[in-house]
Amino acid sequence: MGEPRRAPLTPEERAVYEWQMWVPGFGEAAQERLKAASALVSRCGGLGGPLAQSLAAAGIGRLVIAHGGNLKPGDLNRQILQTADWVGRPRIESIVRRLKELNPRVEVEGVAENVSEVNAAALVGKVDLVFDCAPLFTERFAMNRECVRQGKPLVEAAIYSLEGQVTTIIPGKTPCLACLYPEVPPNWKREFPVIGAVPALAAAIAAMEGIKLIAGMPPGLAGTLLYFDTASMTFQKIPIARRPGCPVCGGSG
Amino acid sequence: MKVKFSYFAQVRQAAGAESEEVMLADGADLAAALAEVSARHGPAFRTLVLDDAGAIRPNLMVLVNGAPAAKAGGRGLADGDEVTVLSAVSGG
Numbered sequence: 001m002g003e004p005r006r007a008p009l010t011p012e013e014r015a016v017y018e019w020q021m022w023v024p025g026f027g028e029a030a031q032e033r034l035k036a037a038s039a040l041v042s043r044c045g046g047l048g049g050p051l052a053q054s055l056a057a058a059g060i061g062r063l064v065i066a067h068g069g070n071l072k073p074g075d076l077n078r079q080i081l082q083t084a085d086w087v088g089r090p091r092i093e094s095i096v097r098r099l100k101e102l103n104p105r106v107e108v109e110g111v112a113e114n115v116s117e118v119n120a121a122a123l124v125g126k127v128d129l130v131f132d133c134a135p136l137f138t139e140r141f142a143m144n145r146e147c148v149r150q151g152k153p154l155v156e157a158a159i160y161s162l163e164g165q166v167t168t169i170i171p172g173k174t175p176c177l178a179c180l181y182p183e184v185p186p187n188w189k190r191e192f193p194v195i196g197a198v199p200a201l202a203a204a205i206a207a208m209e210g211i212k213l214i215a216g217m218p219p220g221l222a223g224t225l226l227y228f229d230t231a232s233m234t235f236q237k238i239p240i241a242r243r244p245g246c247p248v249c250g251g252s253g
Numbered sequence: 254m255k256v257k258f259s260y261f262a263q264v265r266q267a268a269g270a271e272s273e274e275v276m277l278a279d280g281a282d283l284a285a286a287l288a289e290v291s292a293r294h295g296p297a298f299r300t301l302v303l304d305d306a307g308a309i310r311p312n313l314m315v316l317v318n319g320a321p322a323a324k325a326g327g328r329g330l331a332d333g334d335e336v337t338v339l340s341a342v343s344g345g
Contacts (some may be wrong), residue, residue, distance in 0.1 A: 087282035116283060133345040139341055160262040162343035181312040181341040185263065186300050192344035199345055225314070229261065231271070238314065238339075239321060 004216060006032035007061060013105065017059050031059060032214035037214045038127040042115045042143055044095045046078030046132035048158050053081065054207035055106075055131075056099045062107040063099065064126050067092050068114045078196030081111070095153075115139045120146040129210055130154045132177075133203070135192065137184040138240035142167070144177035148249045153213055153248060155221075157206035161193040164202035167225045167240065168209045171249065174223040179243035182197035198230055254279050256324035258290060264313075265284045280329035282303050283322060286336065301340060314339040331338040 005080065009017070017031050037060055041048045052063055071086045072077075081095045098112040109208040115123060115134060124130055124146040131141050132154055140156070147154040147169065150253060154169040156177055169176050204227060209219050220226075225238045242251045256259040268290075275293070281318055288307060300344040304310055309324035309342035316322060317330070332337070 039276070043345055045345055052303070118308070135343055135345050137343050152255075157345070158342045159344045163262055165342055165344065183310075183312050185312050185341045186310070187263075187297070194343075194344055227261070229328075236319070238316065240314075241321070 004033045004214075005036035006034060007036040008119060009035065013059065013117045016105075018060060019239050021023065025217055030217070033192075033213050034059050034211065035144045037129065038129040039062065039131060039210060039214075040064045040066065040123055041122075041131045041133060043067050043134045044079075044091070044195060045075060046080075046196055047159065047203050048131065049081040049095070049203070050200040051131055051133060051157070051207050052099055053102060053189065054204060055210065056103045056108070058207075058211055059103065060106060060211075062109070062127075063090065064109045064111065064123060065095055065099075066111040066113060066115050066119075066123055068112055071111055078194055078199055080196065080200070081087060084143070094209060101246055112186070115143050117142045121150075124150050124152055125204075128152065129213060131156075131206055131210060133199075133206075134154045135190065137181070137188060141184075145248050147171060148176050153210075155206045155209045155213075157199075157202040159194060159199045159202050162195070162198055162230045164198055164205075164228050164230075165225055166205045166209065166221055168213070168219045168221040170222050171217075175240045175242045176246065176249040178248035179246045180225070180240055181226035182243065182246070199226070201230065254281075254330065254334075255333075256286060256330050257335045259335065259337045261338065262342045264298070264301050264338050264340045267301055268294050277330065279332075282329050283317070283324060283336070286330055287338075292313075302338065310338060312341045 041052045044065045060214045081098045086094045092110040099108045120142045151171045157166045167205045228235045244251045259270045297339045
């Protein structure tokens with residue numbers, strides 16, 4: 001992420017963020033870095049919603065949120081930035097409104113489309129850090145390629161049913177998503193079983209990885225996949241390796 | 254030899270079980286072991302774990318006794334080993 005930028009806090013911001021500045025190793029310097037930082041959240045549903053909420057509450061300076069489509073009843077069990085009265089209306093409007101209600105100090109740019117090969121470069125180019133919360137592998141692969149190309153850190157969070165996975169990708173240093181998953185799994189379906197607390201858990205872990213990266217604290221999941229299963233409450237860290245000859249990151253260096 | 258398999262995500266759904274113990278021929282390698290397990294669970298399971306040539310799919314993560322295992326050319330399994338099979342997920 002280059003030389004970390006810092007933005008001075010106002011007295012009002014010091015009061016708002018006081019409790020998190022008490023965290024050892026964080027302090028006012030990290031809060032200033034957070035204020036100066038920007039992040040892209042790709043899809044802001046069950047994963048991206050609570051993740052964006054955590055980043056906004058923590059005082060990140062600018063959020064770019066990419067999420068297309070109108071709210072459906074089936075979204076409401078997990079997409080906590082939506083409201084029951086918003087069914088049929090653009091999800092992104094509710095997302096931006098509620099993030100601003102939570103923390104009006106944060107600049108929030110809503111993009112009413114999902115990440116694709118067409119818009120990935122421009123979206124990644126707007127920010128310092130990316131959080132990938134998309135339900136389609138094609139979106140994730142497009143984001144991964146662009147983050148590797150632009151050298152932007154990418155926090156990958158994903159869930160299925162009662163299980164979740166999170167890893168932090170530092171281009172040139174860690175495996176990229178294509179090292180881990182070089183192809184779309186066979187028979188992958190767009191819809192997936194989910195109870196909202198599971199993506200919220202993955203989101204909280206991913207948010208902390210990003211906040212630490214911005215703050216200059218070491219990430220815990222670089223080169224490591226955290227796997228969890230809320231059925232048995234098993235949490236396991238699995239070391240992952242770069243794939244030699246990876247067509248996206250080269251797999252070495 | 255007896256080997257314990259644990260399944261996650263789509264593979265768990267296809268197996269219809271979180272884990273199971275399977276009797277295998279001594280020294281079976283991972284691909285052979287997953288072919289044997291696939292015969293118990295049917296084509297949907299097999300498609301998730303093996304390609305048409307019988308090789309372990311590249312998007313599958315396989316651990317033996319908690320450590321990532323080579324999908325080809327690795328050592329044969331041993332009695333008491335625990336194999337974990339994780340598939341890629343993308344839900345959000």
